[in-house]
Amino acid sequence: MSCLIKRLTAILCAICFFPLAAAPADAGRSPRILLMSCYQQDGWGDGSSATFLDENGCIWRYESAAPLPETEEARLAFLAETDAVALVGQMDFWRMLELLSLIESAQPWPLEPQSAGAADFGLNTYSAVRYGADGSAEVIPLAVSGNWTAKNLEPNAYALYIALFDEIAVHGTADPAWLRPMNIPREPLAAFYGLEQALFEGATLTVSFFDPQTGEHEYMPDEDEMQEKLDWLANVAVTYKKNALSDVRPTCVYTLYSPQGERLAAFAFFRDLLVTGEGMYTVEPGGSKAQ
Secondary structure (H helix, E strand, O other): OOHHHHHHHHHHHHHOOOOOOOOOOOOOOOOOEEEEEEEEOOOOOOOEEEEEEEOOOEEEEEEEOOOOOOOHHHHHHHHHHOOOEEEEEEOOHHHHHHHHHHHHHOOOOOOEEOOOOOOOOOEEEEEEEEEOOOOOEEEEEEEEEEOOOEEOOOHHHHHHHHHHHHHHOOOOOOOHHHHOOOOOOOEEHHHHOOOOHHHHOOOEEEEEEEEOOOEEEEEOOOHHHHHHHHHHHHHOEEEEEEEOOOOOOOEEEEEEEOOOOOEEEEEEEEOOEEEEOOEEEEEEOOOOOOO
16 A cells, blocks of 8 residues: 555544534534635625535535635635534545545646636636645635636646536536536547557457455456457546546556567556556446446
8 A cells, every 4th residue: 555545544544434414513524624616706796605525524515695705715714714504415435535635646737717607607716725744724726617717737636626516516506517627638548648549459458456365366358358348448538537546456457468469558447447657547438347
């Protein structure tokens, strides 16, 4: 297990397992916010709202007829202290581990303007928060949407934006589709690794399973199964990052060989995620599942 996984697991073991049961709004709440989505009305009132994830894995909702502070740092400080919040969700242990790994790795790239926007809608802001050893908070802008749209396209930050939008934020509109993260990358597996798509033509493959309990097991699939897996790999598309973890087991590794027996490439999967040295990525399926 990597140092990052050990460190993140230790953090979560110390702070998680607070129940979601009906309790006072501040029960099990941590003032350390990890991800926050804030909305400020514009043009037709001062109403505001926010949804945020704290380090205990609790998801909280804030709504008010008054405006929020103007800067993300000021909003963070305000939301960390206000009692006007309601408990609306709870992240599980594994997902918290994934999100913490992304926060550890995210870079505060400048927000790049995107197309689309709405007049007098207001503005949604999405941010991650990373804490130093001294407890100081670094706010990492992930995206804004509404009257104008811009995104942090650094892979870890963009993955956090998608997670914040889809898994944490409470959407005030009946159909938030037009606010949804756009232009999510979709790249063929071979191109993702800088390889030629032709490498799958005429190739053979072996399948290896790596498990910390039982060790490594390798087998050569029969002709039908091999073709099924080759077709799947040739058509699968890599999308956004799911976590920044890489040293996780068990994994399934597909190793490709040319007709002459030359090793061409190897692709590792943990469950349905593509494993790379920088973390794991979601994939969109081709013909069948990876395992």
